[in-house]
Amino acid sequence: MRKLRRTLKLLVPAVGMALVIGAVLLAESTGIQLFLVIAGLMLTEAGVWRLADPLLPDERRFLALRAEADHFMALVRQLNSAALALNQGDVEGSSFAIDEVRRAMHDSVDRMVHFAGKTEAETGDGVLDGGAV
Incomplete structure (x- = not known):
């Protein structure tokens, strides 16, 4: 479970940044660009604020x-x-x-x-x- 937490901690903001960069560089339609940038920013913020933590079980024993x-x-x-x-x-x-x-x-x-x-x-x-x- 600890490994999953660490992976999510790094992966969620990285995917968000990749979406933003990909939207700017690759998307041709302004609507798709806007959608991808907003989704990327939301993922980045979710990673920064660790919004996925409540979804994972608490591993503390003591x-x-x-x-x-x-x-x-x-x-x-x-x-x-x-x-x-x-x-x-x-x-x-x-x-x-x-x-x-x-x-x-x-x-x-x-x-x-x-x-x-x-x-x-x-x-x-x-x-x-x-x-x-």
Whole structure:
């Protein structure tokens, strides 16, 4: 499945570009040229925006770990925001926020250790919204 994804990622925009170039160089009728250019541009955009991805099955097996890693990245953003606020003089509120984010990050790492190497079937319910187990 991974090979198919890679092939589509390269093939769809390439076919789109070939249609546009072929329309300009080879098509004699303006109507056919216009049709081929529009079709080529649509294929190119579909490739760039990866519109074929939802049509292919998801190959990820460790969904709970992925969700927890995404939650951890959100915590990193919160930590950075709190640190910036601390640098701008909000000492009391930012220190509390940094401590809260630090605690949440430790909890998240503990959950990642629990989810590591386990498929969705092995983790049970997996991750709830907000990263809580």
